[in-house]
Amino acid sequence: MNPRIESLEKMLDGPRDGALLRFSLGNEYLKAGDPAQAAKCFQAAVDRDHHYSAAWKALGKALAEAGAHRDALAAYERGIAVAEARGDIQAAKEMTVFARRIRRALEEA
Template structure:
């Protein structure tokens, strides 16, 4: 996961700005580099394109948590519960619950 990978994904986004998976991929690259604040905007953009993309809520909530934005992490967990339940994968809900349990307050 290098800066060149980020540039490659950005170039693909420029070609297809409505691709939620590319937005998620960009956010995930930033996240994997420990650049949590930078990960937030592309992850939010992925959800703006596809609000049912359940796994993005997990990554976004975790990015908010690691960036010290606890209230936004909590809001994202709650917003992700519906899409996670509709997805039918119990691991998605489990991951949201794990994030919620880690959040202070």
């Protein structure tokens, strides 16, 4: 197993467990080519912090890579609302582009 993933997983359920840890672990799973596991981590991150726009964006990406396009679209839509409410305009713009691509792909399917 990836040593970074192992190291991060050892911290789960400990005093440092939180949205950032789950987000970091999700990024490592994405790098390792496991988008389904990454999505679980990103979902745990947004469950811990509903206002974490970067985690919403990453959740959408991981779900899309895992083939869960409707769930990815829902994550992006929630992430856009969160980002706009927080004034995170760049994240909102990026997620809007990704959501538009998924909508088009779903319409063509």
